[in-house]
Amino acid sequence: MVAYAELTDPDAVRAALAEFDRLGRWTFLEKYGFHEAREYFLVTDTGRYDSKAIFAAAYEVQHGVAVSAGEISGGKSGAARRLHELGFVVEGLDDERGRRTFPSFDAALREFRLPLENLPAVREHLARFDFREAYIPPAGSYIAMVPSDGSLVHYINSGSIYFRHPDGRGELIPLPVNRLGRSGFTRSAAMRKPADVCPECWIELPSSGICPNH
Structure with a gap:
């Protein structure tokens, strides 16, 4: 399993968001091997993003290591939580x-x-x-x-x-x-x-x- 705290660079998250915008939602999800989110979405001034896939893409940007869907959780103790800790708005995460x-x-x-x-x-x-x-x-x-x-x-x-x-x-x-x-x-x-x-x-x-x- 991936250690969520290893994602420390907000710029890596922003790079993942930019790639999502460039590719479109379904191409982005297919590239990283994720299904669409149902509950946890990272919300910015320009859109709404599947938080688990964004975490995986950002982790790869920062560490150069691909992350599969089975290696991380998208819930309150997983990817969504870490994105929130890095200062991003995550819908569905109330703390x-x-x-x-x-x-x-x-x-x-x-x-x-x-x-x-x-x-x-x-x-x-x-x-x-x-x-x-x-x-x-x-x-x-x-x-x-x-x-x-x-x-x-x-x-x-x-x-x-x-x-x-x-x-x-x-x-x-x-x-x-x-x-x-x-x-x-x-x-x-x-x-x-x-x-x-x-x-x-x-x-x-x-x-x-x-x-x-x-």
Whole structure:
């Protein structure tokens, strides 16, 4: 079995994410020998990624050693946990250790760097729901808004919002300004046309707009 703590380089994870974007979901999973994730997804400002496969690809980037699906677990004590420890947002992984809890979004916002240009869109989204509290994880990578009805949290990232509808359908909402990574690079959503993706498997759609997998 792979020692999860041996993955120590966040840049290796970012390289795996870039390869996922370049190849597309199904080609990436086929290359590394993984099935699609059902519960644990790494979520960024630009997409949603199968966490177990991303861990394996990142491990290979860092150590030059291929990792098979049978060598790692994708659960709370495995690949998803390690990616979370490296500062990435992992949907389905809820850990109360070390988090900072706040009574409201505004209280949490005082400790989270959100581009001012994105604030109106975030407030508009939050006004549609009722939340009982907010929290920021130890890595400080997002504000999680906890709904009063006990449904899944809404993730407020610096450049996007990710949440699930009552029917289980996930939605990623890009914000006007998207700051990616730690390079300080900033780009406006108005200056780029995001690719249309399938809401079920999150691969880029062809020009026909019809997903080949559904």
